[in-house]
Amino acid sequence: MYILRKITEKKKNKISLATLLIGLVSISVLLTLSILLFVSYEYKKQSLYETTLTLNLSTASKMSQTMDSLFISMRSSLKNAAAFYSVVNAADADYLDLIRKSSNYFNSIMIVDESGVIRNISPSSIRAPGEKIVTDAAIEAFKGKKPYISKPFMSPSTKQLIVFISEPLYDEKGIYRGFIGGSIYLQKDNVLNMIFGNYGLNESGSSLYVVGSDGSLLYDPNIIQIGKNISSYPIVQQLMQGKSGYTLTKTDGISLLAGYSYVPENKWGIVVYSEMSTIKAQLNIQIRQILLYSLLPFILLMLATIWFAHRLARPFVMLANIVGNMGNKEQKLLTMDQHWNREADVLTKTVVLALNGIQLKTDQLTQAAMTDALTGLSNRRSLEKTMKQWIEEQKNYSIIVLDIDRFKLVNDTYGHQEGDRVLQHLSKIVMATIRPGDLCSRYGGEEFVVLLPYTNVQDAYEVAERIRESMENSENHLKHRITISLGIAHFPSQTRNADELFVLADQALYKAKNSGRNRTLIAEVKNEYLYSFNRNN
Structure with missing residues (x-):
């Protein structure tokens, strides 16, 4: 019991089984979700990286093919213009405008003759025909006498960063006649x-x-x-x-x-x-979406976990409460329903059987502690407990204190075993005489006490007389008459104190013995006695 009390005192500092199960499942779910999110994040990141790299390469390859085709078309356009110029042997400004505007390949086009002089240019606002070429790219194209693509350079006439592309001009005899070139203005629409x-x-x-x-x-x-x-x-x-x-x-x-x-x-x-x-921003959006979509299932899972944890822990909680309350208040024998979980069901049944066994033993010990072993009547402890309770409840009752006359002589003459049989005989007569709600106790030795609830002194006197007469007239194993003397007192008409009530009845008993025995007397209350009793107590 001491251990149980210590456990009860400390139980507020402990975690309940349901809380522990919910916590463990919650941690497991959160860890699992975190691991899945991490794995998903890493997998999606790697997948997105590879997809993006592959897509970017594919796009770059397609653009490369587009640009390759574009430059082939640009070269073809310049070659056709060069062939036309070689045939007509003329630098027609309108023709250059037509080439530039129809293809949109070049921002400007010019024709340079075999002496390095600009014969014509489109648009004409850039430079005037008849001027000598001065840029490194034009000079290199002129000297190379072959298809040419320049590196980016700043044009002194247009102040534009350009790339220059050219095709050489040869007449029908194969004699070099200069070149036709187009410029792309890199920093303008092109x-x-x-x-x-x-x-x-x-x-x-x-x-x-x-x-x-x-x-x-x-x-x-x-x-x-x-x-x-x-x-x-x-x-x-x-x-x-x-x-x-x-x-x-x-x-x-x-x-x-x-x-x-x-x-x-x-x-x-x-x-x-x-x-x-x-890419990481896209990943974060995906992770947030996963979390958002997982929120409702997670809440439902947690609610199911809480419900399941409480169901699983219910028998253990009940057993813990029962064990924790043992020794604190009176317990009834337990009956537990079957549990769906095998371990919980086996443990519950085992513990219930053990607790019921303990309770039966406890009840037996309690009963033994409150019962006189010889007569089977309640003992002095039980009597005092009942009197205290009735006085606290202000229940009116009468008390009869009775004693066997010359009981010492019986013990000395026949022995204590025979005296015990006389006590048992008296207890049976008393129990046969009183009502079911009345209480009879062996107070000690040959002295007995009867409590009669809701009974005044006159009715109590009649009960006492029936007991006395039954004892006097009954046959017993000793084959001679045995008598008893009785004293009666009443609560609350004669006193409001339990100890004083017993003293009054006991004094009436001894007065009956001194008056000749085998009689019943009702206690008389005197003011002097009450004053003396209160002063002494």
Whole structure:
């Protein structure tokens, strides 16, 4: 019992089984969800990286093929113009305007003769015919006498960053007659941004740039960057070596997923890239969506877990409460329903059997502690407990104190065993005489006490007389008459104190003995006695 009390005192500091189960399941679910989210995040990240790299490479390859075809068309356009010029041997300005406007390949076109003089130019506002060529690109094209593509350079006449493309002119005898050349203004509307600017890359979060054979930027969505030399970039170095592929690279501190493709026709390169931060932003959106979609199932799972945990823990909680209350208050024998869980059912039944056994033993010990072993009547402890309870409840009752006359003589003459039989005989007579709600106790030795609830002294006197007469007239194993003397007192008419009530009845008993025995007397209350009793107590 001491251990049970200690457990009860500390139970507030303990975690309940239902809470523990809910906590463990919650932690398990959260850990599982976290692991799944982490694995999903890593898998999707890797998948998205590979998909983006492959897509960027595919886009770069398609653009490379487009640019390759474009430059073949541009060269073809210049060759056709060169052949026409060789046949007609004339530099017609209207014809140049027609070539420039019909194809939209070039921002300007000019014809230079075998002496390096500009014969005609379109648009005419750029330079006047008859001037000598002065740019390094034009001079190199003039001296080379073969198809030529320049590196980006700043034109002194137009103040534009341009790329110059030319085709040589030969007459029908094969004599070199100069060249026809077209210029692309890199920082203005041109054929490159007309094609690449409408490719729709921004919708997928990707972007691109075009580099020349020397690593100079020929096209970039940011016009300010055009002309910048980025040959130090690892990916541009791969292009300058004529290679294509995809890679995870870093440019100006920004991580990129880039696909790059080499253009054989003009030895340029196209790079399609996506910023890593954009990919991570897409991943974060996907993870948030997963969390959002998982929220309702998680709540339902937790509610099911709480319900299941309470059902699983219910028998253990009941057993814990029962065990915790043992020793604190009176317990009834337990009956437990079957539980769906085998372990809980077996444990519950075992513990219930054990507790019921303990309760039966406890009840037996309690009964033994409150019962006189010889007569089977309640003992002095039970009597005092009942009197205290009735007085607290202010229940009116009478008390009869009775004693066997000359009982010492019986013990001395016949022995204590025979005296015990006399006590048992008296207890049977008393129990046969009183009502079911009355209480008879062996107070000690040969003295007995009877409590009669809701009984005044006159009625109590009649009961006492029936007991006395029954004892006097009954046959017993000793074959001679045995008498008793009795004293009566009443609560609350004679006193309101339990000890005083017993003293009054006991005094009436001894007065009956002193008056000749075998009689019943009702206690007389005197003011002097009450004053003396209260003062002494």
